[in-house]
Amino acid sequence: MKNPLNRREFIRQGALAGLGAATAGLTFSGGCRWLPAKERLMMGVAPTGREAVRVGFVGIGNMGSAHVKNLLQIPNCQITAVCDIREERTAWAKNEITTAGFSEPAIYGRDDWDYKRMCDREDLDLVYNAAPWRWHAPISLAAMECGKHAASEVNLALTIDDCWKLVETSERTRRHCAMMENCCYDRTEMIVLNMIRQGVFGEILHGECGYLHDLRAHNLSPTGYQGMWRIKQMERLNGNTYPTHGIGPMAWCMDIHRGDAFDYLVSMNTPSTGINELANRLADEADDRQTREHYASWAKKQYAKGDVNITLIKTKLGKTIICKHDTSLPRPYSRDFLVQGSKGLLRKYPSEKVHIEGLTKNHEWEDMTSYNEKYLHPVWQNLEKQTAGMELAGHGGMDYIEDYRLIQALRSGLVPDIDVYDSVAWSAIIPMSNDSSNRGSKQVKFPDFTRGQWKVKRPLQVDLVKVI
Amino acid sequence: MKNPLNRREFIRQGALAGLGAATAGLTFSGGCRWLPAKERLMMGVAPTGREAVRVGFVGIGNMGSAHVKNLLQIPNCQITAVCDIREERTAWAKNEITTAGFSEPAIYGRDDWDYKRMCDREDLDLVYNAAPWRWHAPISLAAMECGKHAASEVNLALTIDDCWKLVETSERTRRHCAMMENCCYDRTEMIVLNMIRQGVFGEILHGECGYLHDLRAHNLSPTGYQGMWRIKQMERLNGNTYPTHGIGPMAWCMDIHRGDAFDYLVSMNTPSTGINELANRLADEADDRQTREHYASWAKKQYAKGDVNITLIKTKLGKTIICKHDTSLPRPYSRDFLVQGSKGLLRKYPSEKVHIEGLTKNHEWEDMTSYNEKYLHPVWQNLEKQTAGMELAGHGGMDYIEDYRLIQALRSGLVPDIDVYDSVAWSAIIPMSNDSSNRGSKQVKFPDFTRGQWKVKRPLQVDLVKVI
Secondary structure (H helix, E strand, O other): HHHHHOHHHHHHHHHHHHHHHHHHHEEEEOOOOOOOOOHOOOOOOOOOOOOEEEEEHHHHHHHHHHHHHHHHOOOOEEEEEEEOOHHHHHHHHHHHHHOOOOOOOOOEOOOOOOHHHHHHHOOOEEEEEOOOOOOHHHHHHHHHOOOOOOOOEOOOOOOHHHHHHHHHHHHHOOOOEEEHHHHHHHHHHHHHHHHHHHOOOOOEEEEEEEOOOOOHHHHOOOOHHHHHHHHHHHHHHHOOOHHHHHHHHHHHOEEEEEOOOOEEEEEEEEEHHHHHHHHHHHHHHHHOOOHHHHHHHOOOOOOOEEEEEEEEEEEEEEEEEEEEEEOOOOOOOOOOEEEEEOEEEOOOOOOOOOOOOOOOOOOOOEHHHHHHHHOOOOHHHHHHOOOOOOOOOOHHHHHHHHHHHHHHHHHHHHOOOOHHHHHHHHHHHHHHHHHHHHOOOEEEEEOOOOOOOHHOOOOOHHHHOOOO | OOEEEEOOOOOOHHHHHHHHEEEEEOOOOOOOOOOOOOOOOHOOOOOOOOOOOEEEEHHHHEHHHHHHHHOOOOOOOEEEEEEOOHHHHHHHHHHHHOOOOOOEEEOOOOOHHHHHHHHHOOOOOOOEEEEOOOHHHHHHHHHHHHHHHHHHEEOOOHHHHHHHHHHHHHHHHOEEEEEEEEHHHEEEEEHHHHHHOOOOOEEEEEEEEEEEOHHHHHHHOOOOOOOHHHHHHHHHHHOOOOHHHHHHHHHHHEEEOOOEEEEEEEEEEOOOOHHHHHHHHHHHOOHHHHHHHHHHHOOOOOOOOOEEEEEEEEEEEEEEEEEEEOOOOOOOEEOOEEEEEOOOEEEEOOOOOOOOOOOOOOOOEEOOOHHOOOOOOOOHHHHHHOOOOOOOOOOHHHHHHHHHHHHHHHHHHOOOOOOOOHHHHOOOHHHHHHHHOOOOOEEEOOOOOOOOOOOOOOOOOHHHHOOO
């Protein structure tokens, strides 16, 4: 670990270790497993502030390129190193970085594991990765082990084992590990969050969410995902393989780990038909032999992944959530976002509608339009002023906000919006829904990654710090 | 049993009993349990045709009144007896019947069990009941025991035990027992059914449905349901207590008991808040002491029924269904109807949208309007001509069609659209979802009421007989 703990963190860790030894009578090398949860956990822990946040970026593909562009526009942020096994992608990033007026970044990419060498650099505060899914956990773990904070594209982890490793590593190294769930910051989702905080929907009881996006063509395309990694995933893993765009905003709406927690889930899949059908058709329609053979090879495979997955989640306080996944059938894009409380409800798709008792006519929907301005979240109010005229990469501004909020938290020494507990609880739905749906929709309990501390009512950072 | 079997039915039953004895080596008095399923079942069994269908009607409240009005307009139908414990309701019915030019009906209603005396009459072919839920099974059983066909408002049964009793009684008495699920006949649902039959959506994989209707005020009103029966139900029973408006049309779309069957369900509830909140508010707002005390008495009760119930159903062929129930929160009406196949999908709420691969622009919805005329179901084409200028009671015509179809099937000796197996499988969701949701969303298997005969691909009667 070349980047030594600074004085402030050193003192805190020393104090905690002492307290742990005194209270629980136990500490052991390499971990602080037996510290009392309240002291050991990385919940609500402010990082050390810095003048500027130095980022090492791993994986510069579809989403990585968008994040690199955003980071170059964020104040007090610098990309000092980049890593990708594709030389043209690091060359692209280097060009973007120098064109933006920054020094040349260090380049990594000798092999799949070269991110480890990068994590070891001294001039990094944050390792941010947008690599294929299976690399998210290993890269984040390597970053924290080297004393860097970790940020990862969704999903953070694919196994419960990795979820625990990430929690324990974050706690031991006192480094944050944040999954970058952009949909938490979408304009509508943040308006809804603001409405919930102001009591518009009463007590929240039920939510619906998901990721419903026809990705067949992109998943099957020879140029879609590097090495066809995304479709290969579908040969092995069933269940909801991409839950966080839905469940992230829902967790915020339901105060998950801030007074409530996911208790258990049950999950169900349809058969798998969509990929084979389209691959067959694309093979038939191909103009050349190479393309035909490409599609034919994917047409004859068997996919574990059912076309539609429906997962039901019950929270400790008894709330219910439907979380859907559907990326292999022809359909319009949707995240099926719906939040329902004792005084009304809102649905985002196919159009934004709301019903609020006493305001909306009984038994009817009304367009959400009339509430948008009144309840625009302060974070968005701030962003829209600040970024007027800027070209923001990715999904209409929400990707910029998520990057902006993390960088400013690390710079100003504020608690990040999404911590390791949020990140792993949202990701754990992947292996758990696979398990449940493969075993007759059996009930699967969420591990309590917070060791009981979910009960503590804490504010969500976006509510508390209105403008950073 | 005063109404003797007619010759044709007598011969059939005799032949079947003989076949049963020869094949299984077993018959016993009072039942034909050991006949081979194919011979014993009431699937696809045509009733004996009649010149006119003579109806005894039980329960003339909210829905009963609408059915009475419709039956009086249906050709070849006569209401010869009516039964209700409220004298003003039988008087109302008598007046409607005589005003329509029919003879005075016999009146029953001495006590809760007077329907039994009515079932025993000779001049009845069908006993139709729209009594409170808990009476549906007993009245239908009494009807069949007296040699009458039975029709019941939804739901048909509240326990698995009653489901089996209804099946066994229908089989033994060779009388049909049809649950009158009006939503099967709704205009849009029948258009969708027609589109499915013509392959527009490809292989059907997933469906969503439910009953989402803010009934708080009606359930709590002193004049809403006779003796407050509907809200009393909520003190005892959790789960989806009213599944059939959603699951009926879905079962038709998915060929349930015509090549597929429900396999199992899992179910989940939110806490119960809605009834208590509104009752408290209505008590506060009451102008007089009596009203205040009425609402206050319901405000202080505890309700087993969670505000929102979500049930997932898996079919034997692996299809998935979300079935929702939500009648205790402020919200717009919806049945959340959605059917999804390998080539596209349709949603009915909040507005009718469709996506069909190759026809709709990729990743977008289009209004269903342009498909409505092309795919209008022949049953509706016929009805709209036939009833032009008539005043139809209940839900825009679908209630008339359901009554019309049953009466014409009994008159013409055609297989009814909905048989006892459909009726009990749809109703069984009530006790099963209660069981699952009270036990951590445990998997609950559907009983196979068809004893394996669900595998046989048979046409649905509305597809086959286009115009009767």
